[in-house]
Amino acid sequence: MDQEPDYEQLKAAALSQPLVSHIYTADPSAHVFNGKIYIYPSHDIDAGIPFNDNGDHFGMEDYHVLSMDEPFGKTTDHGVALHVNDVPWASRQMWAPDAAEKNGTYYFYFPARDQEGRFRIGVATGDRPEGPFTPRPEAIKGSYSIDPAVYADEDGAYYMYFGGLWGGQLQEYRQNNYDPSHAEPTGNTPALGPLVARLRDDLLEFAEKPREIEILDEEGNVLVASDNDRRFFEAAWMHRHAGKYYFSYSTGDTHYICYATGDSPYGPFTYRGRIMEPVIGWTTHHSICAVAGKYYLFYHDSVLSGGVTHLRSVKMAEIHHQEDGTIRTLHPYPG
Ligand code: FUB
Numbered sequence: 001m002d003q004e005p006d007y008e009q010l011k012a013a014a015l016s017q018p019l020v021s022h023i024y025t026a027d028p029s030a031h032v033f034n035g036k037i038y039i040y041p042s043h044d045i046d047a048g049i050p051f052n053d054n055g056d057h058f059g060m061e062d063y064h065v066l067s068m069d070e071p072f073g074k075t076t077d078h079g080v081a082l083h084v085n086d087v088p089w090a091s092r093q094m095w096a097p098d099a100a101e102k103n104g105t106y107y108f109y110f111p112a113r114d115q116e117g118r119f120r121i122g123v124a125t126g127d128r129p130e131g132p133f134t135p136r137p138e139a140i141k142g143s144y145s146i147d148p149a150v151y152a153d154e155d156g157a158y159y160m161y162f163g164g165l166w167g168g169q170l171q172e173y174r175q176n177n178y179d180p181s182h183a184e185p186t187g188n189t190p191a192l193g194p195l196v197a198r199l200r201d202d203l204l205e206f207a208e209k210p211r212e213i214e215i216l217d218e219e220g221n222v223l224v225a226s227d228n229d230r231r232f233f234e235a236a237w238m239h240r241h242a243g244k245y246y247f248s249y250s251t252g253d254t255h256y257i258c259y260a261t262g263d264s265p266y267g268p269f270t271y272r273g274r275i276m277e278p279v280i281g282w283t284t285h286h287s288i289c290a291v292a293g294k295y296y297l298f299y300h301d302s303v304l305s306g307g308v309t310h311l312r313s314v315k316m317a318e319i320h321h322q323e324d325g326t327i328r329t330l331h332p333y334p335g
Contacts, residue, residue, distance in 0.1 A: 013335030018313035026312035027096030028298035030289035033129040039066040055167030081131030100150040108133040111146040151238035163194040164234030191231035214268040235285040
């Protein structure tokens with residue numbers, strides 16, 4: 001039997017400490033708005049649902065927005081920004097969100113199960129980065145699965161990246177069509193890719209059908225399904241550095257945060273390495289935010305809750321892009 005980790009020791013050895021400890025938070029999407037860092041996390045609770053591979057125990061009901069004036073500064077919790085009871089189409093499981101700003105309006109994107117139990121992605125708007133946000137009555141047309149990440153490109157276009165396997169239901173879709181008889185591919189067949197869709201100018205709907213992204217190995221072949229150490233699982237994120245697009249993601253059951261680079265927001269992206277080794281807890285999920293010329297990784301782990309996988313805490317650490325464009329791998333417990 002595996003020995004229970006010493007959480008006090010892990011806490012002391014950790015790269016960083018939770019940004020807040022009065023609530024559990026996870027899946028942090030960080031942005032700079034109006035000169036401040038805003039963090040849009042999931043709000044973890046214990047909904048009393050037993051653990052399973054479908055992630056049913058992640059029974060979150062609402063979202064809080066966090067902010068700080070500067071990296072590693074005091075974190076403010078702005079309270080409830082959106083509750084599942086206020087979203088007409090959603091039934092449960094308010095999972096990893098993101099936000100974007102355009103012309104002074106703030107757009108909050110979130111996945112939740114609809115009344116039939118299928119994940120959709122919704123949008124809610126507000127006039128302040130911390131909310132509250134008013135949800136649209138319907139989910140985004142043509143949206144499915146989980147983990148929206150909205151990237152504002154330098155030319156003014158906005159793209160949504162999304163998708164997640166297993167409980168995130170991505171394996172039940174092919175070419176945007178739902179068929180619950182489909183399972184995750186296996187063996188040497190291509191792994192399922194994440195999706196990307198450009199958003200309409202009003203940022204409320206897709207401007208195009210979602211396209212599957214290819215993540216390639218060093219020889220230019222699409223990563224295969226059995227390559228669990230490198231294939232996409234969930235937690236898509238996009239950032240740019242030195243003219244390149246960096247697509248980063250979680251490998252799920254192997255617990256890495258990896259990245260791949262390319263020349264277009266649509267990919268293809270070539271696998272480049274790991275940003276972070278596994279954290280305590282099953283899930284790993286992150287965002288990358290540039291502040292005053294430095295890049296920060298926002299991530300989570302379950303050390304504070306003593307390893308409870310659905311009670312996580314958001315943390316942050318600086319990351320470094322090296323001369324050759326690679327990112328130095330972080331170890332979450334280096335001490
Ligand atoms: O927080 C619920 C789910 O766990 C997220 O949507 C996934 O990315 C994983 O972190």
